Amino acid sequence: MTTEAPAKTFDLATSSVRELNQFLHRVKEGANLPRWRVLNPRGVHAIAAGVDADVTIEIDGDVGYYCAGMNKQATVIVNGNAGLGLGENMMSGLIYVKGDVSQAAGATAHGGAIVIEGNASGRCGISMKGVDILVKGSIGPMSAFMAQAGTLTVFGDAGEALGDSIYEAKLYVRGSVKSLGADCIEKPMEDIHRAELYERLKLAGAAGEVDIGDFRRYGSARALYHFHVDNAGAY
Amino acid sequence: MQIYKTRLRARARITAATAAIAIRAHARLRANGDAVAAGKTPEARGAALSARHDKFPKPLKYHLLFPTRIANFFARNMAGVIRAMCGIVGLFLKDRALEPELGRHLAVMLETMTARGPDSAGFAIYGERAPDATKITLRAPADFDVALFAAELNAVLDFDAEIIQRSTHLVLVAPSSAEQRALAAVKALAPQLTVSSVGAHMELYKEVGLPADVARRFDLAGMSGTHGVGHTRMATESAVTTAGAHPFSTGKDQCLVHNGSLSNHNLMRRRLSREGVSFATENDSEVAAGYLSWRIREGDSLGEALEASLKELDGFYTFVVGTDTGFGVLRDPIGCKHAVMAETDQYVAFGTEYRALSALPGIEHARIFEPDPATVYFWERAA
Numbered sequence: 001m002t003t004e005a006p007a008k009t010f011d012l013a014t015s016s017v018r019e020l021n022q023f024l025h026r027v028k029e030g031a032n033l034p035r036w037r038v039l040n041p042r043g044v045h046a047i048a049a050g051v052d053a054d055v056t057i058e059i060d061g062d063v064g065y066y067c068a069g070m071n072k073q074a075t076v077i078v079n080g081n082a083g084l085g086l087g088e089n090m091m092s093g094l095i096y097v098k099g100d101v102s103q104a105a106g107a108t109a110h111g112g113a114i115v116i117e118g119n120a121s122g123r124c125g126i127s128m129k130g131v132d133i134l135v136k137g138s139i140g141p142m143s144a145f146m147a148q149a150g151t152l153t154v155f156g157d158a159g160e161a162l163g164d165s166i167y168e169a170k171l172y173v174r175g176s177v178k179s180l181g182a183d184c185i186e187k188p189m190e191d192i193h194r195a196e197l198y199e200r201l202k203l204a205g206a207a208g209e210v211d212i213g214d215f216r217r218y219g220s221a222r223a224l225y226h227f228h229v230d231n232a233g234a235y
Numbered sequence: 236m237q238i239y240k241t242r243l244r245a246r247a248r249i250t251a252a253t254a255a256i257a258i259r260a261h262a263r264l265r266a267n268g269d270a271v272a273a274g275k276t277p278e279a280r281g282a283a284l285s286a287r288h289d290k291f292p293k294p295l296k297y298h299l300l301f302p303t304r305i306a307n308f309f310a311r312n313m314a315g316v317i318r319a320m321c322g323i324v325g326l327f328l329k330d331r332a333l334e335p336e337l338g339r340h341l342a343v344m345l346e347t348m349t350a351r352g353p354d355s356a357g358f359a360i361y362g363e364r365a366p367d368a369t370k371i372t373l374r375a376p377a378d379f380d381v382a383l384f385a386a387e388l389n390a391v392l393d394f395d396a397e398i399i400q401r402s403t404h405l406v407l408v409a410p411s412s413a414e415q416r417a418l419a420a421v422k423a424l425a426p427q428l429t430v431s432s433v434g435a436h437m438e439l440y441k442e443v444g445l446p447a448d449v450a451r452r453f454d455l456a457g458m459s460g461t462h463g464v465g466h467t468r469m470a471t472e473s474a475v476t477t478a479g480a481h482p483f484s485t486g487k488d489q490c491l492v493h494n495g496s497l498s499n500h501n502l503m504r505r506r507l508s509r510e511g512v513s514f515a516t517e518n519d520s521e522v523a524a525g526y527l528s529w530r531i532r533e534g535d536s537l538g539e540a541l542e543a544s545l546k547e548l549d550g551f552y553t554f555v556v557g558t559d560t561g562f563g564v565l566r567d568p569i570g571c572k573h574a575v576m577a578e579t580d581q582y583v584a585f586g587t588e589y590r591a592l593s594a595l596p597g598i599e600h601a602r603i604f605e606p607d608p609a610t611v612y613f614w615e616r617a618a
Contacts, residue, residue: 043590064590081603083589084573102605121605122570
């Protein structure tokens with residue numbers, strides 16, 4: 001993070017998360033875009049949820065559920081771990097987490113990017129609809145369940161049933177995959193995919209950290225899109 | 236806290252703050268007491284139980300039978316929007332120096348989980364272990380005359396017993412050898428008392444009300460011990476009653492707290508009833524507790540009983556079980572209910588939400604992790 005505009009500090013030890021979010025929701029388009037610093041989050045839920053402004057919010061500590069949920073435009077930095085449903089239904093913007101995140105990170109998120117330095121738990125990117133998720137550690141079971149669009153890139157390993165019932169999201173995993181879910185298959189990694197992956201890593205500031213050639217690509221076999229009686233046994 | 240003693244043999248834990256009523260007694264247990272105790276044990280019937288209900292977990296692709304729209308619902312649902320009920324906390328100390336503070340930490344953790352369960356709360360604490368003694372925790376109705384009960388008990392018992400009152404709960408401390416006689420005497424003298432737990436180590440308290448109030452009325456913050464588990468309840472499957480609150484005792488020095496809801500609890504209750512397991516409530520968690528007790532009675536270790544529950548219990552759940560030497564954690568096969576753990580050199584802590592752990596000492600340097608689904612975890616130390 002480069003420029004150092006004076007940051008507004010908000011201490012959750014003395015104020016409520018509702019007050020914080022009300023302040024953040026009042027930031028209007030074209031305002032002088034301050035940086036926000038949030039202290040003592042102590043695992044409180046819904047910090048910086050529903051922000052719709054080009055602001056940078058830096059949170060010093062661990063956050064609870066739904067941090068930066070429904071985010072639009074804002075950059076949210078968590079210097080700690082995050083609980084369940086990080087950036088759920090995010091539309092745009094960036095969420096960066098220094099630690100680990102709990103289940104359902106980026107659930108149903110339509111756009112923007114989520115970068116996680118640590119590990120993500122189960123159901124990471126469940127029903128994702130266009131978000132780009134990058135996890136530098138490993139992801140838990142049932143990740144990218146029914147994922148529809150966007151990319152999920154993992155430097156580490158993936159847990160059981162990766163991409164179960166997946167639609168058109170693209171999964172890039174560098175480590176091992178414990179098992180693939182129904183209708184999820186490995187697909188050849190071609191130049192076009194390497195280019196896309198490089199682009200994603202570059203946007204996340206992670207280009208050059210790992211060898212693109214190490215990744216494998218997974219996606220939908222497109223066999224279970226519509227119910228067909230021949231597939232009845234597969235359901 | 237009120238202490239009723241059957242003998243004037245002072246014990247170290249009586250402080251100036253605790254009024255003691257001492258009664259000298261030496262009496263004989265009535266013969267019928269033994270008969271009641273003897274008749275209680277149900278026959279062991281062998282472990283053959285059909286696995287025909289073994290349908291869980293369903294393959295994930297099963298969900299494809301539903302319209303695509305379900306994915307959104309599922310994502311939100313899993314993220315806890317709808318099922319944000321019940322909170323569990325657990326604290327297991329590795330560092331003996333922290334033992335006097337166990338209750339204080341557990342009380343803070345419990346109160347933090349109020350939003351998840353404001354209906355009722357309870358906790359099991361593994362405290363002072365008296366040599367060769369059994370602690371019987373009893374729940375009394377509001378108008379119960381404890382002094383009278385203590386006097387009556389003295390009249391029939393032929394051994395030293397001590398009754399410690401904490402609000403609505405009484406802990407009867409009796410010699411281990413006289414445990415059955417003590418239980419029989421309680422049943423004969425005061426059938427309105429409910430046996431909450433029996434064990435050498437564990438005391439079990441639960442009550443309706445806000446977690447902070449429940450912790451206060453039992454003076455949880457003042458309790459010391461090696462480990463403890465607590466629960467805040469938001470009732471979904473049955474009524475808000477003290478009996479429906481957690482923890483549930485599953486055996487001597489064993490208890491269960493549960494977050495989630497079981498879908499086959501009625502069926503399981505009927506099956507277990509046929510096996511001689513009795514139930515006091517319509518609560519699904521009591522069924523889980525009864526199931527584990529039954530498996531253990533049939534020869535399973537606690538770990539094996541938990542493994543078996545993965546097949547037999549349908550629904551979503553996180554269980555934390557307290558045992559004499561530690562605690563265990565089990566999540567359902569899809570990890571539906573949240574769980575987070577913290578481990579340091581001093582302790583292992585469990586919380587439904589991280590918030591519950593956030594005030595623990597040294598939490599900023601703890602190893603924070605989520606237990607894997609369908610995996611039995613145990614933290615124990617030598618008894």
